[in-house]
Amino acid sequence: MDHQEMDHQEIGIKRVTTEDYERVMAILPPDEIYHGGDYLPDYFHMLLEMPNIEMYAAVAGDKFVGFSFMSIVDDGKTVVPRGGRVSKEYSGKGLVGLMSKWLDEGGPLYRQGFLYRAAIGNKENAPLLQHARKGLCKEILQQDFRFYDIWKFNLEDEFKKQRESNQFVNARFIEKDEFGQILESRDLSRYFFPEGRAVVDDVPYKTMRSNAPLIFTERTKVVVTDTNNPHEAILSISNFFKAPVGMIVNLNIYGCLSEKIKSHLILHVEKLLPCLRSDFILFRCISKPDTNWANLDNVMTELGFKTTHFYGTGLVCVEWNLKSKL
CATH class of the missing domain: 3.40.630.30 (Gcn5-related N-acetyltransferase (GNAT))
Structure with a gap:
């Protein structure tokens, strides 16, 4: 050999x-x-x-x-x-x-x-972008992300204070049926997912109602605000796992990243706290390119998080048409 x-x-x-x-x-x-x-x-x-x-x-x-x-x-x-x-x-x-x-x-x-093969990688993953630039595949979208970290005991303390004082401005959890309706809704789907893809936990899904049950694992929580106003609405999706470095939370944020994201964070953390199995927690918050992170930075600071660096600055998603080779 x-x-x-x-x-x-x-x-x-x-x-x-x-x-x-x-x-x-x-x-x-x-x-x-x-x-x-x-x-x-x-x-x-x-x-x-x-x-x-x-x-x-x-x-x-x-x-x-x-x-x-x-x-x-x-x-x-x-x-x-x-x-x-x-x-x-x-x-x-x-x-x-x-x-x-x-x-x-x-x-x-x-x-x-x-019919298609889709792949997501960090923007630092040069081969994916090179394939797209050579026309071997099509670039579907890019997203930016940034990291925040905190120690478990600090999060528990800050969360308790914020939970008692925060007004929830209509933020609420939704389940897979309502999420499927959003994917199917002409106005909301175009607003949240203008490229026609919802990326959740690093998997791209077309905005089809049938994808909703696949997006929800036992770890997935979805929070929405102002869905009756497509120009101010926020949709956030959290998933978490225990890794060698600690607990990692992926938080995908779609829509208007206003100060109302605070209520989203508090609701996600409320569900997360009972599941923590590590003293160190790392949030990866993901949104559209050129996001103004100021509102999220302020909220994370209030909750005791620090901005940090881990691996990468954003995602790129590409797609191959498998049948075009035939």
């Missing part, structure tokens, strides 16, 4: 089940992934229970040497590859390309019929 290329015949593909947890985690230590922000150890079992998630491993002998999983969205027409990893032993030997090609062409375990 060439040292730079592997014999593809020696690699098998296996559908991953819940019993494979330890074998998947052994491929690459989680604390070496995403700068300690790896979500897979905490998300693994929850994701496997979702109806639109499929996980696969590349197997050499009886050892897992690669892993990838995907979300199938948009009425089964779009596949979104997500948390892949390759063992150090097989790094740089073409395994990622093999699994990607196998996905596009339809391997023996994959369903046929995908």
Whole structure:
């Protein structure tokens, strides 16, 4: 076998089940992934229970040497590859390309019929942008994000003070049925998601009502304000996981990032506090490009958060038309 290329015949593909947890985690230590922000150890079992998630491993002998999983969205027409990893032993030997090609062409375990493949990465992920600039795929959208951190005991103290004094200005939780109505609503959908995509937990969903149940995991909370006024409305979506670095919260913010975001933060934190399993908490707040973060900065300061840096400054989403190759 060439040292730079592997014999593809020696690699098998296996559908991953819940019993494979330890074998998947052994491929690459989680604390070496995403700068300690790896979500897979905490998300693994929850994701496997979702109806639109499929996980696969590349197997050499009886050892897992690669892993990838995907979300199938948009009425089964779009596949979104997500948390892949390759063992150090097989790094740089073409395994990622093999699994990607196998996905596009339809391997023996994959369903046929995908029309699109969409991918999200940090803006610092140059290959995605290069592919788009070369016309190999289409750039769908970009988003900016920034990080805030806090220690658990500080958050508990500040939250208690704010919860007692804050007026909630019509902020409220919604469930998947109402979220589906928003996705379907001509005015609200165009306002919140002008590119025709709702990005939640780093997965792009077309604004189709059928995607709403797929967006909601057991961790997902959605808060809205002023949905009767599409020019002042806010929609925020939180998801959280325990990573090697601590608890990480992804907060996607759509609409008008006004001072009313404070009520959203307090409602999200209220649901988050009972679930905290780490003393350190890192919020990644995500919004449209060129967002004026002043209102959010002020709210986070009031709640005791500090602005910090972790990994990246924003997201880029691209899409391939799989059928255009045929």
